[in-house]
Amino acid sequence: MRRSLLPVLVGARLSVVALGAHDVRSRGRGRVRAVGLRAKDSRAQPAWISPSALLHCGVVRALHRHGKQLAIEAADGRVLVIQLGMSGQVLLEAAGARPVPDTHRHIEWLIRSSSGHDARLVFRDPRRFGGVHPAGSMIDLRANAWRDLGPDALGIAGAQLALRCAGSRAIKIALLDQAVLAGVGNIYADEALFRARISPVQAANRLSRQQFVRLAAALRAVLRAAIARGGSTLRDHRSALGELGTAQARHRVYGRSGLPCFRCRATIRSIRLGGRTTAFCPACQRVTTNLTKSAAAGARPSSRRR
DNA sequence: CAGGTATCCTGTCCGC
């Protein structure tokens, strides 16, 4: 998303030109509604968000990404973070084209590039689990909202991952925790665990050093490959230019429950973990008991608890 | 602390 927006947005001037009828999420402020619109009969009145917070009249200096969040930074320092959630989209359209009426288009900006070309930027999100989060500056953003995010998954190293997976929760749960590591969601957590041949239910703090190294490499590889293919279009996902992703054709376990494993032909299983459907190969991804030094030296396994 | 579940939403699909 960031890469596709880069050539169009950087250096361009934004102006908020249209606002949808629905409220959207905003970190720390609950749900927000843009100024100028009245809330309909919703019980919890959403707070206001000003055009200024939406970068009205701002010139885009840079686009930053950390994990699943995109930050648009204006030359005057203002920042707007966009998070897509489950169904969010950022779309670039020709300014000339008449927008199709659509209740899920929440924010629209006119983009005036320095070369005089106009375009439209749209934040669309049917389920409204995504949202926009203003920040005063990148310094402010990194010191506050982004402080809670772990290192970005695309550059994660095995040793780093091991350090951050201290608890005894299932490794899949840890991978989905954006404070541990930023940028991994349900699809790629399952895919990376399969690639690294690690069971999703294995306790995070029981992975061996080699397993962490394999897992970190698998995460980087799976994410890089998916980005190169424009992401996984299960249903709605599109690039900002409207292109479909093709990474779903490469899924080895996600969405393949009941089908044979590509590696060993065993049947892919599906369980629920942390409320999320989790697919894995029960043969390739076994829980391993990694003996620690003391256990290998003869300590009773049961005495290692606590 | 860890894990489960409900919640925020809309759309789609499936079985009846």
Next chain:
DNA sequence: TGCGGACAGGATACCT
């Protein structure tokens, strides 16, 4: 064809 229920790419608040 209609209807209820399950489920979906995410994150968090609140239970046990």
